Every structure is written in C-alpha cells, then in structure tokens.
Amino acid sequence: MTIESDLYHPGHYDRSRPVPSYWEATGGPPPAGVGSLTGDITTSIAIIGGGYTGLSAAYHLAREHGIAAAVLEAGPIGWGASGRNGGFCGLGGSKMGYRLMAQRFGTAETRCFFEAQKAGVALVRSLAAEEGIDIEPAGEGEHYLAHKPSRWHVLENYAGTVQRLFGERWALWRKPELEERLLRSPEAHGCLFIPHYLGLHPLRYVRGLAAAAVRRGASVFERTPVTAWQRTDGRHRLVTPHGTVTAERVLVATNGYTPEGLDPALHGRLLPALSSIVVTRPLSPDEQAAQGWVRPALVADTRNLLFYIRLLRDGRLLFGARGGTDASPAAFARRRAWMERRLGEKFPAWRGVGIDYAWWGLVCLARDLLPHLGWLDDGRSTLAALAYHGSGVSFATMFGRAAAARLAGREPDPPLPDFVLAPPPRFPVPGLRLTALRAAYAAYGFKDEWL
Numbered sequence: 113m114t115i116e117s118d119l120y121h122p123g124h125y126d127r128s129r130p131v132p133s134y135w136e137a138t139g140g141p142p143p144a145g146v147g148s149l150t151g152d153i154t155t156s157i158a159i160i161g162g163g164y165t166g167l168s169a170a171y172h173l174a175r176e177h178g179i180a181a182a183v184l185e186a187g188p189i190g191w192g193a194s195g196r197n198g199g200f201c202g203l204g205g206s207k208m209g210y211r212l213m214a215q216r217f218g219t220a221e222t223r224c225f226f227e228a229q230k231a232g233v234a235l236v237r238s239l240a241a242e243e244g245i246d247i248e249p250a251g252e253g254e255h256y257l258a259h260k261p262s263r264w265h266v267l268e269n270y271a272g273t274v275q276r277l278f279g280e281r282w283a284l285w286r287k288p289e290l291e292e293r294l295l296r297s298p299e300a301h302g303c304l305f306i307p308h309y310l311g312l313h314p315l316r317y318v319r320g321l322a323a324a325a326v327r328r329g330a331s332v333f334e335r336t337p338v339t340a341w342q343r344t345d346g347r348h349r350l351v352t353p354h355g356t357v358t359a360e361r362v363l364v365a366t367n368g369y370t371p372e373g374l375d376p377a378l379h380g381r382l383l384p385a386l387s388s389i390v391v392t393r394p395l396s397p398d399e400q401a402a403q404g405w406v407r408p409a410l411v412a413d414t415r416n417l418l419f420y421i422r423l424l425r426d427g428r429l430l431f432g433a434r435g436g437t438d439a440s441p442a443a444f445a446r447r448r449a450w451m452e453r454r455l456g457e458k459f460p461a462w463r464g465v466g467i468d469y470a471w472w473g474l475v476c477l478a479r480d481l482l483p484h485l486g487w488l489d490d491g492r493s494t495l496a497a498l499a500y501h502g503s504g505v506s507f508a509t510m511f512g513r514a515a516a517a518r519l520a521g522r523e524p525d526p527p528l529p530d531f532v533l534a535p536p537p538r539f540p541v542p543g544l545r546l547t548a549l550r551a552a553y554a555a556y557g558f559k560d561e562w563l
C-alpha cells in the first residue's frame with residue numbers, strides 16, 4: 113500500500129520536509145515523549161493519524177476510559193491539516209446549511225448537531241486550560257462578511273434560521289457599523305457576528321494535545337507510516353517500516369490524507385480538496401489603520417469558495433482560500449500569485465505588502481456534505497472519524513472524544529445525531545471525483561463573482 117493518495121501530485125504527500133508555514137516557524141518545540149516505532153507491540157486500540165482526531169481519541173481513551181491506545185502518524189505530529197490550518201476554532205464539521213439539515217433530518221437532530229458543534233469549541237478551550245497548552249488565543253467570534261451588497265440577504269437568512277431553530281440571536285452589522293467596529297474593504301458590505309469562535313495557533317494546539325495524550329498514558333509514534341494492514345483471527349496487524357502493531361480495534365483518523373488503499377471499506381467515499389494560505393509580513397499600526405482593521409479578529413465571507421482571513425497577534429494578515437485541483441509545484445506558484453493579487457483587491461491599502469509564508473493542505477469532503485463517525489465493518493472493530501469539510505479544529509477534537517467513547521463501548525457524550533454515526537456514502541463514480549470537483553468550482557466561482 114502506498115501512503116500517497118493517487119488523487120493529487122505525489123509531492124504534496126512528501127513528509128520528509130516541514131510544511132513551510134507561519135505556524136511551523138512559530139510553533140515551539142515538538143511534543144515531549146513522542147518517537148518513532150521500532151519493534152513489534154500489541155495494544156487494544158491502534159489509531160492511524162496523528163492530528164486532532166487521532167490525538168483527541170487517544171487522550172480521551174486514556175483519561176475517560178482507562179485505555180492506553182497507540183497512535184501512528186506517518187509524518188511529524190500535526191503534519192496533516194491539524195498543524196497547518198487557519199486556526200479558526202468554531203462551528204465546524206459540515207457544509208450542509210442548518211435549514212436543509214432540519215428539512216432532511218428534523219429539528220431535534222439538527223439541534224443535537226448544533227449543540228455538538230458548540231461542545232467542540234468548549235472542549236478545545238477546556239483541554240487547553242486543563243493541560244496547560246498555550247494555544248495563543250487571538251480573536252473571539254467570527255465576522256461573516258457579505259462580499260457583495262446582494263449577499264446581505266444571506267446573512268439575514270442565516271441569522272433568521274439560527275434564531276428559529278436554536279433560539280440564538282446573532283448580531284447583524286450594516287456596512288457603516290462594520291467599518292466602525294472592525295474593518296473597511298470594497299468586498300465587505302455588512303457582517304453577521306457568530307459568537308462561537310476563537311482564533312488559535314493550530315500547530316501549538318496539536319503538539320500540546322500529543323504531549324497531553326502521552327502524559328495520560330497513550331503511546332504516540334510519529335514518522336511511523338502504516339504501509340500494510342493485515343487482518344487475521346479477528347485481530348489487526350498494522351505494518352510500519354520498523355515495527356508492527358497488533359490491535360483488537362483500529363480508528364482511522366486520516367481525514368484528507370487518507371490513502372486510497374488504506375481500507376477497501378473507505379475507497380471512493382472521501383474527496384480531499386485543497387485549501388491555501390498566505391501570511392504577510394507584520395503590518396505596522398499605521399498600515400493596519402489604513403484598512404481600519406487594528407485588532408486580532410477572524411473573518412470569513414459569503415463566497416461558496418470561501419475566503420478566510422485573520423489579523424494575527426503580531427500584525428500579520430493570514431489570508432486563506434479554497435479551490436484548485438492541481439497540487440503540483442507549478443500550480444502552487446500560480447496559486448500563491450493569485451492569492452497575493454486577490455489580497456490586494458480585497459484590501460487595497462495592503463497591496464504589495466509582501467508575503468512571508470505560503471502553503472497549502474488537504475481538507476476532506478463527503479458526498480453528503482456531512483462529517484462521519486462510523487464503523488467500517490460488521491464486527492465493529494474498525495471505526496472511521498473524518499470529513500470535516502475544512503472546519504475540523506473543534507469538530508475533530510470533539511469527534512476524537514466521541515470515537516473514544518464508541519471504541520470503549522459507550523455512547524458519545526454529548527450525544528451525536530444518527531446522521532453522522534455511519535461511514536460516508538460512496539461517490540457514484542469515484543474515478544471522476546476530481547472532475548466533478550473542478551466542475552463544482554467553476555460553477556461556484558461564477559456564482560460568487562458574477563451573480
């Protein structure tokens with residue numbers, strides 16, 4: 113089995129070099145107590161993937177169920193999306209709107225999902241506090257901007273749905289209020305303030321989670337890719353370059369980096385998608401004032417191909433965007449140039465300020481636009497927790513805890529709606545996933561910019 117998915121350029125999966133991110137440059141030391149596997153071990157639960165999902169599962173298995181699991185991560189801890197994301201910790205997991213969710217699954221199930229989303233954010237906060245993880249919090253709440261005057265109704269509809277379904281009132285700011293309270297931009301025409309968000313340092317968080325899992329009794333191995341998976345006599349044998357792990361049960365926590373050949377039960381059920389980030393040099397207080405944005409804050413916009421933007425604690429601007437289906441180095445150079453140009457269009461006073469860091473990574477989509485925590489076999493010995501649709505900081509942490517409960521034979525607390533407790537559905541023609549994604553991007557791009 114190769115650990116590179118054949119969907120994207122093989123260079124994207126090269127774990128021998130660090131991700132050239134701002135987080136990597138400021139992420140502090142690697143977690144204590146983590147090494148590579150050498151030799152053969154036996155454990156009750158093995159976890160493939162050392163990001164938020166896998167590490168949160170290992171942490172909670174030890175802390176809440178007294179089970180010492182073994183985590184196997186192919187790269188350094190947090191090498192996947194968990195160490196390189198935008199650090200928006202908020203209402204995550206799904207790409208399906210609440211209104212459609214309520215039509216399809218009913219109000220009670222939708223409320224259950226919303227409560228689980230909020231519990232995810234609370235869990236990250238409490239883990240950081242209890243385990244002494246310096247997540248460098250910066251910015252409370254998300255400012256959801258109408259990127260055109262015509263998108264004001266999107267904000268109003270969203271606020272109305274949330275009030276009707278969950279009884280929550282979120283503040284709407286018209287353009288003048290937005291300009292007074294946060295920022296000015298030719299692509300900002302009002303905002304919905306979503307309270308359940310905080311900004312954090314994603315790599316510090318995932319490294320802290322790994323160290324906490326080890327302190328609680330888990331074994332965490334990095335640079336330990338699973339290259340073969342054998343099942344004999346009801347047990348699992350995971351083969352890595354310098355050792356094996358024999359386990360009764362396995363958690364698949366590989367999200368957008370799931371190798372196509374990892375488990376046949378997952379084949380054709382996931383669609384990894386690129387998300388890219390650039391970070392500027394620090395902007396001086398005068399430069400910040402030129403766009404009226406002078407404090408750390410989280411911003412996203414109403415585009416289908418979402419822009420996500422943060423002013424960081426040291427005055428740098430982090431600018432992120434979804435899109436693209438070619439992960440080759442040449443495509444990356446084009447993407448970076450496009451993002452620099454778009455940043456200048458969105459914030460004219462910051463045009464040409466200079467980019468210090470640029471990187472990208474894979475998020476994970478499912479055909480039904482929902483996250484999934486499901487058994488992959490009838491014997492309930494393999495569980496998968498994945499498909500967070502580009503918002504997994506809190507949700508993967510919460511799913512890791514819920515996975516721990518399921519692996520320990522208990523019900524997740526808080527409860528999860530039934531519609532996430534199953535494997536993701538298969539794409540009708542898996543071989544055409546990227547073609548379909550390209551077509552969807554073209555349609556979304558047209559809608560976002562021209563309608």
Ligand SMILES: Cc1cc2nc3c(=O)[nH]c(=O)nc-3n(C[C@H](O)[C@H](O)[C@H](O)COP(=O)(O)OP(=O)(O)OC[C@H]3O[C@@H](n4cnc5c(N)ncnc54)[C@H](O)[C@@H]3O)c2cc1C
Nearest residue numbers: 161163164165186192193194197198200338473503504505
């Ligand atoms: C650029 C970018 C920006 C994002 N921004 C945000 C944001 O602001 N807010 C938010 O909520 N979410 C964001 N996300 C999404 C979020 O980062 C993910 O949903 C979350 O990190 C998923 O965590 P995970 O542990 O499930 O998967 P990952 O962190 O991706 O970890 C999976 C791991 O599995 C490992 N693996 C794969 N195959 C094997 C194998 N065979 N053997 C051993 N290990 C293996 C990989 O090396 C990888 O490290 C972003 C993602 C990206 C890429």
